[in-house]
Structures are given as C-alpha cells and as structure tokens.
Amino acid sequence: MVAKINRGASLYGAVIYNQRKVDEATARIIAGHRMIADLTGNPDNVMQQTLWAFDSYLAANRNTEKPILHISLNPSVDDNLTDGQFAELAREYMQKMGYGDQPYIVYLHEDIDRRHIHIVSTCVKENGEKISDTYEWNRSMKACRELERKFGLKQVEDKRKELLEPYLKKADYQSGDVKKQVSNIVKSVFGTYRYQSFGEYSALLSCFNIEAKQVKGEFGEVPYNGIVYTMTDDTGKPVCTPIKSSLIGKRYGYEGLEKRIGYNAREYKAKKWQPKIRNEIALAMHGCRGNREEFVRLLADKGIDAVFRENDEGRIYGATFIDHKNREVYNGSRLGKEFSANAFERLFNNPDNIPNVDAHMPDIGLQSGFSSDMESAIEQAFGIFAMEQNGPDPQEEALARRLQRKKKKKRRSRGIS
Template sequence: MVAKINVGSSLYGALSYNGEKVNEGEGKLLTSNKIFDNGTGTVDIARAMADFERYLPERMRTEKHVMHISLNPHPDDKLTDTELADIAREYMEKIGYGEQPFVVFKHEDIDRQHLHIVSVRVGKDGKRLNNDYIHRRSKRATEALEKQYNLRPSGSRRQRMELGALHKVNPAEGNVKRQVGNVLKSISGNYRFQTLGEYRALLSLYNITVEETRGKVSGREYRGFVYSALDEKGNKVGNPLKASLFGKYAGCDAFDKRCSSSKTEIESKDLGKYTKGKVFAAMGKSSGKQELITNLKAKGIDVVLRETDTGRIYGVTFIDHNTGCVLNGSRMGKELSANALEQWVERKEAQYADKPAYTPQGEAPEQRELFEKQSENDSPTGGLFDNLSLLPDGTDPEEEAFRRQMQRKKKKRKGMKI
C-alpha cells in the first residue's frame, strides 16, 4: 500500500474535489471523525466545511493547514468498504492524527480502488501539529497495516508502478472517460517530463493524446488541456475530454509545475545518463530499428518514434520506466537525435541486409566478455563502442574501434625504437 501526503491551504477545494466525485456516483463517503455523516454515502460539502471550521481558530499561524492523503492498496488487494474504512482510521492513528477531524472518501473513477483522506494539521490554538518525520511515520504505518491485513507490500518503484494497472485505452470497451482517467491518475507524479511533446509521447503509449487550448472569455485569457482517445493507428476517437473532468493533476498548472520540478531533478541527479547508457548498449546489440525497440523494451524503456509517410524518423522520445524519465533523444545529446538515429538505422539495415544480426556467441571468450561488459554498461562514456555506434560516415563501429586500437599499438611500438 502506498500513501501520498499533500498539504495545502484550500480546505474547500479538497472537500469539493472529493465530494463532487462522490455525489456524481464516482465514489463513496466511507467514514468520518468529528464531521457530520448522514449515512447515505453522499457528501454535504457546505455542512462538512462548517464542521471543519468549528475546529479551526480564526487566526492560524500555519499557512498550509490542510492535509490531503491518498491511500493506494495494490490492485490485487480486494477489500470491503468496512476494511478500507478501518484501515484509514488506523492509519490516521498511527501517524498521530487520530484525534483530528477528518473525512475518508473511496474513489471509484478509475480501475483500482483507493482512498482519499481530508484533514487539518493544526490544533485549536492554530499551531501546527507535530509534522516531524511524517513521511517516515507514514511508511511505518503502511508497513504495519500491510502485515495486519495481509496486503501486498509496496516494495520497490517497479511494484509501486503496478498500482496504475495501466492498459491502453480501448474505445470499443466503452466508458472512455474512466479509461483515460485511470491512466492520467496512475502516471500523475510518477514520471518526469519537460515539454508538452514529451508528455504527449508518454500518453501515446496508452492511446491518449493531449492538446493545449487558449482563448479569451469576457476579455480574460484562458489556457487549458483537452485529452482525446486514439485508435491503434493514432487517430482521435470520440469526443474530447476537458482536463477539469479529471482533476487538478490533469490540468495546465500541474503540468507546468511537473515540468519545472522534472528539469531540476533530471539535471541535479543526472538521470539522463542511465537511459543514455542503456540505449547505447541496446544499439550495440541491435541490427536495426525493430530489434532496437524490442531490446530496449526488455530493459524497461519504450521508444516513441515520429516518422514521415515514407518511414523516415523525424522525432524520437525514450520513456524509461525504471527512472520515470521521458526524454527526447536530442536532450541526451546529438548522438541520439532523430537525424542521428535515422542514419544509424539506415546503416545497420544495410549492413545486415544479407547476413544475420551480429551475435558475440562465436567470438573468443575474451572478446565475448568485452562485448557483453560494454553492452551492459550504463555509462554512455565508459564503453569502447559508446558514441562510435553513431558515426555519421557509415563506418562500422566495431571495425572503427579495432582500427583505433591497432593505431595505438603501432604508435607504442614506434615509441620504443631507439
């Protein structure tokens, strides 16, 4: 089970976001503490707001006094509403907020069941409650609840990504809004991208596209996102869906913030080098475009190519599910730009047109060991064949590497002569 904790200043915004989903039949009110619940499973947002305000002083020293938590069991954990309500209450107890007013909502707008808890993080005196090590306390709480209720552990990042249970949108199955929402919610916060093009490439994996809309209403400028489902050929299907149908996480403001934070994270942690290393390694093993795509997919990297009607590559984006990074090829260097990749494809396909793809199996043990070591090397600059696999003059990279080795040996021998 994964818990995500967000803090903010708009109590009404958190209540209305959850309350409207419930009242539209896309969720349930499971339980509450110190907040009125009429037992119908629906929400009186105004009444809930008034009840919360009774516990808030007129003057608060804490600006971000609202706590909005999502609890996400694994999709394979099948729990009753009673069990989910109990888990939410016990979670709040374990993190030290059991005596606070809170409301627990169950969302059913996407394929996996998950909970949202709205509470406040200040006492009646307006002071912030103890928030030290809150994420550590939350992790201990979810681990204890996993054992208590025999739930699947959240574990690694790869296991956390399973929460999305992502499937391509299939308009033939109906309820396209729900299918699109399932994808958007699942990828929200789990991927790093820096442009609309990179975000669109990520969505294309699941038969979704997004367009930015701008205009004026009553003299005021507006900007928004509109999502559409795609068929297997990439054509739009059905009616477009406004971002407001899904929540703030699908809108422009959330997108802008994600782009900004992604840029900082990718640069500070140098995350692109891991993807770049794997791409170079896969290129060293691949005989052409399709084999490259297959080899990278086996390493957890999807490749989205943009091609002309004649099949020429004019854009490439790599989506690394291991690091959660979406990177245009040119962002990792001109060696992986669309033009360079197109040249590599042409060279490789010509090279392997009349012979089977290269395999190191027939080489001597020491040569095979060197090849495999370089192929698995994550560093794009640490391998013998790195960068050489993209030589623009069409030279075979392995032959070029061998030629340079021979030149170095020849220079050494000349230097030894007296």
C-alpha cells in the first residue's frame, strides 16, 4: 500500500475535488469521524455541512499556513477490500499517524482500475494546537507496512510504479472522458521519465496514443510559445480536438517542459543517469535480419519501445527508444551513430547488409559525434526545444563546425596540440 500526504491551505479545494467525483458517480463517501452525519450514520453528502464540521478547528489556529490534510491510501490493484475494510483501514491509519481524534471524511475512489481512498482532515486540534509532522514520512511508511500485514495486502516494492500503473496505458477514445485520460497520462510521464528534447518527450507520449505539438504565434505583437496535446488512435491519427496545456496545468506547458528538459540534460551531463539499452538494441538489430516489425517486437519483449518518424516518401528521419524499465528516453543518435535514423534506414532497406554493431559496447557517455560542451553550446544557440530535430539540420551542422573550429583555435592559442 502506498500513502500520499498532501498539505494545503484550502479546505474547499480538497473537498470539492472529491465531491465532484461523487457527483460523477466515480467516488462514494464511505466513512467519517466527527462529521455532520445523516440518519444512517454516514457523513452527509451536502458539501456545506462537510465544511462546517471543520469550522471550529480552523478558526482556532489561523497562523498555520497549510492546515488541511488530503491523504490518499493506495492498495495494490490486486487487493480486494470491502467498503467496511477500506473504512477500517482509514481509521487505523489516521490513529497511527496521530490524527485519530480529528474530524475527517473518507471517499472511496473507483475512477481507475485500482480502488483507493482519499481522506480529508486537518492537522489543527480544536484547541488550536498544530499536530506535529516530525518524521511523518517514516511514520507513514511504518503504518503502511503494519496495515499491509494486518489486512493481508500486497507489499509494494516500487511505490512510483504502483501509483502510476493505472494511468500508464494507452489512451482509448471509446473509454470516454478524453481530457481526463490525456491529463492523467501527461501528468504521469512528465516527471517520472527522463528525456532531453521535445522530440524525445513527444515520442514517449506517442507510446500512450498522445500527440504533443508546439504552437507559436503572436498576440498583440507579443510572441508566445505553447503546447497542445491530442489523443490519437493506434495509427497516430488524431481522434479529438487539441487540448491546451494550460487546461492540464502550467507545469506541462512550454516553459515548464523547457525547465524539465534542462534539468534532465544537466543530470545526464553529470552522469547521474546513462543509457542501459545499447546492448539490447544492438542485439535486436542483429536478430531481426532487417525486418522492422521483428526489430520492434524483439525490443518490446525487453520493455523497450522503438518509435520511428518518416517523411512523406517513407524515409526514416528519426529514431527514438523508450526504456520503460528505467523510465528513460533516447534519440538514436544520442546513443551513437550506429543507432541513428540513417542506420535504421539502411538496415530495413538492405536486409543482407547487417551493420557491424558491437553488442557488448560499453555504456559510456554521449556518442552523438559532438562533445558535451558542444551540445551545450548548440542548446544555447537554438534553444533546448530545437535540440532534437531527428535528422540532419544544415544550420545545426554549420554551427557545430564553427564551434569545433573555435575550440581548436582556442586550444592552439594555449599551446595545446
């Protein structure tokens, strides 16, 4: 079981989030403590009465910036709990965390494959005292392990995977609520996968039937940049109108993505993460004997997606690989010229001319033909979104040559041969 504890300033925001799901019949109120109740003993569905239950607590302490607790308890998708067991799970968790005497309301969410509960409460006591959150993360982990044993729940080894698994599947237009599906997928992959260009980010989303496009223009003579997301079918054909990134969240727009790409690039340059899939790709290139479908299948068996981009003539101009096991995305040329778009164009069109790729080559740093310093300079010159064009770019190649000449001149001026 995975527990997520969020703190906020708005009680209304936490309650309305859950109430909307109740109104949409994708969530139900199953329990509460010190709440205004109806005749059956359950918290009243009337939202205003839910808010009133917290009034005296919040009024007693107006100095705490984030007095609202919004907790989610997420058992494994394999766990089957009754409403009563979920209610008891919430009660015991709150007791173990020191919130057992606080008012709280429990919502059972059934909007994804994994049923889970949300608990809205406050960390402020009725006398105005704030409940300590010291070592909260450790205490929460301990409580989860104890409750897993008591309720016979599956023990989660990978928390991130367990939380994201229900969202990390292809979008399906027939399932309805297109905006919600697109939003969930974008939010799930944005910060959990590592990529270093818009091209890599776009290729990643395409694995989940989402298309990301940059939009540029002017409004009142002021230039703007943005991103729109569109759901597609399995062939990549759009099946809905584009959704502005602002409708999903500011973080998932142009500036937010630019920051994320910059962060990932710095981490990569510092060798905090490096490719682990060169050997798998090399072996698949030898094993497929020039058959593209077989190449894709061999990689898929290893948890790797291969995404190729083609021009109108059918020529491959981009190759990107998504390592789902390690949550990393690489343009082929970033792995080395042996894995560039041209290499695959030759491989799939000349089955008898299998490239000489070392299946045991070491996973060293950048092998794209440029030094790390030069790649950094190109990023600064063209912007990080232009970093990955998935094919030869005359301007980029010209700039690279100029930078290389300057670098050599600088070395000679220092007496370095």
